[in-house]
Amino acid sequence: MTQYMDDFDRRLSHEIRESGQQIETPNREEVWAEIEKRIQEPRRKMSAFKKAVTAAAVLVFLVTGTLATSKYASAGFVLVKMMRTFWNNIASISGVVQTTSEALPRGATEETGVAEEKRLIPLKEAQRLLDYDIILPQDIPEGFKLAGVYVRRGDQMSPVKLYFEHTGGKGNLTIEEKPLTRASAFSHNIRINDAEIKEVDIGGSSATLIYFKNIESRQLIWQTPAMYYTIEGPVTEDEILRIARSM
Amino acid sequence: MKTEVELFRILYETYFDSIYRSTYLIAQDEFIAKDATQEAFVVAFQTLHQLKDHGRFRNWVAAVASNKAIDMIRKSNRSIPVDSIEHLISEGSPDNPADTVITEETRQELMQVLKRIDVKYREIIVLKYYYDLTDEEIGEYLYMPVGTVKSRLHRAKALLRKLLR
Numbered sequence: 001m002t003q004y005m006d007d008f009d010r011r012l013s014h015e016i017r018e019s020g021q022q023i024e025t026p027n028r029e030e031v032w033a034e035i036e037k038r039i040q041e042p043r044r045k046m047s048a049f050k051k052a053v054t055a056a057a058v059l060v061f062l063v064t065g066t067l068a069t070s071k072y073a074s075a076g077f078v079l080v081k082m083m084r085t086f087w088n089n090i091a092s093i094s095g096v097v098q099t100t101s102e103a104l105p106r107g108a109t110e111e112t113g114v115a116e117e118k119r120l121i122p123l124k125e126a127q128r129l130l131d132y133d134i135i136l137p138q139d140i141p142e143g144f145k146l147a148g149v150y151v152r153r154g155d156q157m158s159p160v161k162l163y164f165e166h167t168g169g170k171g172n173l174t175i176e177e178k179p180l181t182r183a184s185a186f187s188h189n190i191r192i193n194d195a196e197i198k199e200v201d202i203g204g205s206s207a208t209l210i211y212f213k214n215i216e217s218r219q220l221i222w223q224t225p226a227m228y229y230t231i232e233g234p235v236t237e238d239e240i241l242r243i244a245r246s247m
Numbered sequence: 248m249k250t251e252v253e254l255f256r257i258l259y260e261t262y263f264d265s266i267y268r269s270t271y272l273i274a275q276d277e278f279i280a281k282d283a284t285q286e287a288f289v290v291a292f293q294t295l296h297q298l299k300d301h302g303r304f305r306n307w308v309a310a311v312a313s314n315k316a317i318d319m320i321r322k323s324n325r326s327i328p329v330d331s332i333e334h335l336i337s338e339g340s341p342d343n344p345a346d347t348v349i350t351e352e353t354r355q356e357l358m359q360v361l362k363r364i365d366v367k368y369r370e371i372i373v374l375k376y377y378y379d380l381t382d383e384e385i386g387e388y389l390y391m392p393v394g395t396v397k398s399r400l401h402r403a404k405a406l407l408r409k410l411l412r
Contacts (some may be wrong), residue, residue, distance in 0.1 A: 008404065013376040015357050020268040020377055026281050028263055035259065035285055036252060039292045157296060 120148040120163060131156040132179050135227075139246035140164065141239040144173050164233070171217070173233030175243070180228055202244045209237065220244055255292050262305045263288075269309050272373045274316040275362045283319055287312035306378055310388035313370050320366050360410040368403035375400060 126149035127134050134149065144164040152158035159178035166172065196211040200220070207222030218240045219232045231243055266287065271280035291298075291308045298307055361369055374380045374388070382400065386393040 008408065009376070012372070012404075012407070013379070016272065016373065016376045019358050020265075020272055023268045023271050025264050025267045026277070028260070031263070031281065031285055032256065032259060035288050035292075036256075038289045039252065039255070155294075155296070 120150055123149050123162075126151045126160060129153060129156065130158065130160070134160055134162070135177060135247045136162070137175065137243045137246045139242045141173075141235050141243070143168050143170060144233075166234075171234035173235060173243075174231070175247075176228075176230040176232075178228040180223070180226055200241060202241075207244065209240065211237070252292075255295075258291075258304060259288055262308060265305065266309050266312050269373050269377045270312040270316050272361065272377060273313050273366060273369050274320060275369070276320070279316050279319045279323075283312045283316035286315045290315075306374075306380060306384065306388065309378060310374065313374065314389070317366055317370060356411060357407075360407060363410060364403065364406050368399060368406060371396060371399045372403050372407070 123134065123136065123146065129151055136146075140146075143166045145167060147163045147165045150161040150163060157179050159176060162175040162177070164173040164175075195213060198209050200207050200209045202220070202222045203224075205222050205224055207220055210219045210221075212218070215234075217232065217234050218237065219230065220240050220243075221228075221230050222244070223229065229244070229247070231240055233240070235243070263284070267280055267284045270283050270287075271277060274280045274283060287308050290311050291304070298304060361372070364372075370389070371385060374385050375382075380388070382393050382396045385391070386396045389396070
């Protein structure tokens with residue numbers, strides 16, 4: 001505490017902490033079980049959405065998580081690049097991203113509980129909800145039309161997912177844009193029997209292009225210092241690269 | 248690679264005890280403290296991306312838990328009306344550092360005294376002395392002008408001095 005403390009302050013501080021230490025805590029496992037149940041609920045709903053847009057055959061699971069213990073936080077943040085590792089027939093594309101920032105945004109506690117399931121809404125409406133600019137690619141393959149944007153209301157830095165439908169029923173194309181405003185970790189695990197992986201360049205950033213042979217779909221993953229992007233859909237290599245490079 | 252939930256559990260394991268304890272100090276009720284702490288971690292998971300300074304995670308969740316506890320207390324009408332004890336301040340308690348000395352004997356008394364003061368004062372006292380937060384930080388977490396934090400803190404200390412005599 002940097003503010004002035006008198007004897008009474010110091011004694012209160014000491015005694016309150018001592019008193020606190022004597023408080024018995026409830027069973028952590030039981031409390032965690034309830035918390036886990038609650039936080040998994042919306043994730044299950046999301047998985048239905050993901051299945052729809054990623055074409056189920058793919059054995060990719062995308063995990064985005066926080067890595068923010070006080071130990072890491074106090075050490076400052078480092079941007080860790082994506083790593084690709086291979087073992088047996090599994091490729092893992094993973095990374096940890098930590099970003100620097102200054103302060104808890106006002107509203108963080110009052111907005112508690114307002115996080116909502118992402119909804120498909122028009123682009124303009126989504127943009128009004130956000131504090132950053134949604135990037136719309138200039139080059140979209142013929143036949144794909146923007147159906148809307150998935151965004152979480154009440155969250156001005158919500159990741160967005162642009163959802164394009166193919167008028168000829170070819171399948172859907174999605175572009176995920178996620179601002180790197182928090183520490184995050186991600187992992188894509190891919191069975192390389194079913195996929196081809198190559199490194200490509202997008203605007204000077206190294207990107208990973210995955211071709212899922214079984215479903216003839218491609219996924220392109222890359223990041224800039226401020227954003228993490230994923231494009232996914234039934235498009236050719238040339239098409240997916242042109243989409244990315246037009247963003 | 249750990250999943251999002253597994254990573255969050257590390258945070259939970261790290262901070263659960265201190266957040267439960269501070270919430271208990273505020274709520275003075277184990278069930279409310281447990282529910283409020285649980286709620287706070289759920290909220291933290293859902294809105295963690297809003298927390299830009301990760302070094303403040305513990306204080307942030309503690310403040311959320313505190314807010315939740317106070318909501319629960321108010322809903323259950325367990326709060327002690329402040330008027331019932333606040334008149335003690337007017338009886339005079341000079342803000343003298345040497346005025347009150349907390350001894351070993353008074354530690355348990357402190358817990359009893361905390362129960363007697365209004366939860367809005369307990370909250371300030373716990374955030375200030377359990378977490379070492381500055382008045383500005385308390386104001387930020389509780390959406391309260393710093394002036395209000397200072398005046399509440401002053402009144403809370405005056406009450407504690409009086410009641411601990």
